[in-house]
Structures are given as structure tokens and as C-alpha cells.
Amino acid sequence: MPESSKTVPTRTKNIHRWLWPHNCLLCHARAPAGKDLCAACDRSLPRAQGACPRCGAPGAVVGTDAICGECQKHPPAYDGTRAVFRYASPVDRLIQHLKYHGRLELSRVLGGYLAEHMLTLDDALPDVMVPVPLHVSRLRDRGYNQSLEIARFVAKQLQVPLDWQGTQRIRPTAPQTELPRDQRRKNVRGAFTASRVFAGQRVAIVDDVMTSGHTANALAETLLKSGAREVRVWVVARA
Ligand SMILES: [Zn+2]
Ligand SMILES: [Zn+2]
Numbered sequence: 001m002p003e004s005s006k007t008v009p010t011r012t013k014n015i016h017r018w019l020w021p022h023n024c025l026l027c028h029a030r031a032p033a034g035k036d037l038c039a040a041c042d043r044s045l046p047r048a049q050g051a052c053p054r055c056g057a058p059g060a061v062v063g064t065d066a067i068c069g070e071c072q073k074h075p076p077a078y079d080g081t082r083a084v085f086r087y088a089s090p091v092d093r094l095i096q097h098l099k100y101h102g103r104l105e106l107s108r109v110l111g112g113y114l115a116e117h118m119l120t121l122d123d124a125l126p127d128v129m130v131p132v133p134l135h136v137s138r139l140r141d142r143g144y145n146q147s148l149e150i151a152r153f154v155a156k157q158l159q160v161p162l163d164w165q166g167t168q169r170i171r172p173t174a175p176q177t178e179l180p181r182d183q184r185r186k187n188v189r190g191a192f193t194a195s196r197v198f199a200g201q202r203v204a205i206v207d208d209v210m211t212s213g214h215t216a217n218a219l220a221e222t223l224l225k226s227g228a229r230e231v232r233v234w235v236v237a238r239a
Contacts, residue, residue: 025109026090036109045113046088048238055213056081056238076213077220078205078231083238084117087209091237095208099146107146110208110236111153118158118234126204126232128161129154132219133192135172150236151206160204166196167222176211177239184212191215192222199227210235 024031024038031038037045050060052068055076060066085091098106118125131147139145148164155162171191176184203223205216210233220231 025094025106036112041090044090046086046091048083048086051081051083051238053080054078056083056210056233056235057213058086058238076217077224078216078233081210081213081216081233081235081238082118082121082123083210083235084113085237087211087237087239095146095237098149099142099208102143104144104149107149108153111150112157114150114206114234114236115154115157118154123232124202125158125160126230127201128163128198129204129206129234130163130167130219130223132205132207132215133164133167133169135169137172147207150208154206154234163196166198167192167194167219176215181212185214185217188215188218190218192219194222194226197227198223200229201227202230203228203232205231205233207233207235209237209239211239 022031023029024041025036026041027038029038029040035042048056048058050062050064051058052060052071053065054067054071057068057070060068087095094106094110097103098110129151131145131151134142134145134147145164151162151164154160169191170193173187173191176187179187205219205223207216210216213233216233216235220233223231
């Protein structure tokens with residue numbers, strides 16, 4: 001059987017999505033054509049509001065640009081963080097389904113929210129986007145890197161070059177969420193390396209979730225050492 005007749009081409013699938021209304025991913029009610037969520041579910045998503053502009057930690061007074069106490073004491077290597085959501089229901093569930101249950105189509109949904117969020121902000125676009133790399137052993141288990149899948153979609157929407165091969169995770173690390181707070185920094189220290197020079201580039205690191213910020217910090221340090229001029233972090237959700 002020729003390859004093309006086995007699967008419906010993506011373009012045809014997309015046209016179907018637009019022409020026929022389908023069901024909301026969360027509540028299964030009818031969703032407007034071209035949307036994955038119904039209006040009510042979309043409104044109920046836990047949007048990140050009032051966050052530290054440097055590390056994205058929630059808790060700042062909405063509308064102020066105050067850097068949090070932790071960033072004042074220990075400024076991270078990256079210059080700023082943008083998160084669309086808080087890591088709370090139902091966004092946490094969508095991310096877990098993407099990460100652990102092979103629901104790859106959710107990368108388009110979550111990437112869509114991230115791209116839309118960046119477009120509504122007034123930030124200058126970076127020169128390149130770098131998804132947080134997975135260690136080869138985890139990539140082998142999972143079969144894909146969810147951060148790359150999200151970043152792919154954002155890069156296309158914002159027309160920013162994507163570089164998923166210029167950095168590597170050289171050490172397998174325990175998931176940050178499974179570690180006590182005081183061990184998270186040590187867990188990811190020296191975990192990344194860069195195989196190319198990022199001379200003078202403004203880089204946006206892309207990840208699905210930011211927990212303590214130590215992973216992003218370790219990758220930012222690697223990028224800065226490789227010549228990057230500025231590193232920012234874009235995440236779907238901030239814990
Ligand atoms: Zn719904
Ligand atoms: Zn902060």
C-alpha cells in the first residue's frame with residue numbers, strides 16, 4: 001500500500017477541523033469551529049496573572065512589575081519568564097496527557113495558547129527558540145520531546161527560527177517535581193551542553209512546565225556561556 005493512502009494527510013485533517021464543529025477537549029460540549037475548547041472551558045483556564053517578571057513565580061500584585069524577593073537575593077541567569085497558565089487544573093492534566101500518555105495533538109493546543117500569549121505581549125521576539133532538551137534515554141522511552149513539539153508550533157506561528165539540536169542534556173536527571181526543593185538545583189547543575197555558538201543571540205527557552213526554575217536556569221547558563229546575549233523563558237504553565 002502506498003504511504004499516502006495509509007494516513008489522512010495533516011492538511012486534510014486541518015480542513016476537517018475547520019469545516020465541522022467538534023467537541024471540547026475538556027467537557028465534550030460542542031466547540032466553535034477551529035477551536036479545541038468551548039468558550040466556557042476556555043474562560044475557566046487558570047491564566048497566570050500577577051507573576052514576577054524575572055522568574056514567573058506567582059504572588060505579585062497584578063499590574064505591578066515588581067521582581068520577587070527570591071530573584072532580588074539570587075538573580076537567575078535568564079532575564080525574564082513568560083507563562084500562560086498556572087500549573088493547575090485542568091492545564092496540569094492536559095500537560096500530563098501530552099507528556100505521559102502520548103497525546104501529541106495536545107502540543108498544538110498548548111503551543112497555540114503560548115503563541116497567542118506571546119503575540120498579545122509587547123515583547124521583542126527572540127532570534128532563536130530553544131526547547132529544553134531531553135536526555136537521550138528519556139527521549140528513547142517517551143519517543144518525543146514534549147517541549148520541542150510545543151516549540152515547533154510556537155516557532156511556526158511567530159516565525160522565529162527553532163534550534164533543537166544546538167543544546168543537549170548530557171546527564172539523565174530525576175524529574176524536578178519528584179525531588180525536595182533543596183535538591184532541585186543540584187539535580188540539574190551541569191546537565192546541559194551546547195554544541196554550537198550562540199554568539200550575540202537573544203534566545204527564548206521553551207518548556208511545558210516551570211517548577212523551581214532551576215532547569216531553565218541551568219540551560220540559560222549554558223546558552224550564556226556559549227555566547228547568547230540574552231535568555232528568556234517561555235512556558236505553558238508555571239507551578
Ligand atoms: Zn468545554
Ligand atoms: Zn522572581
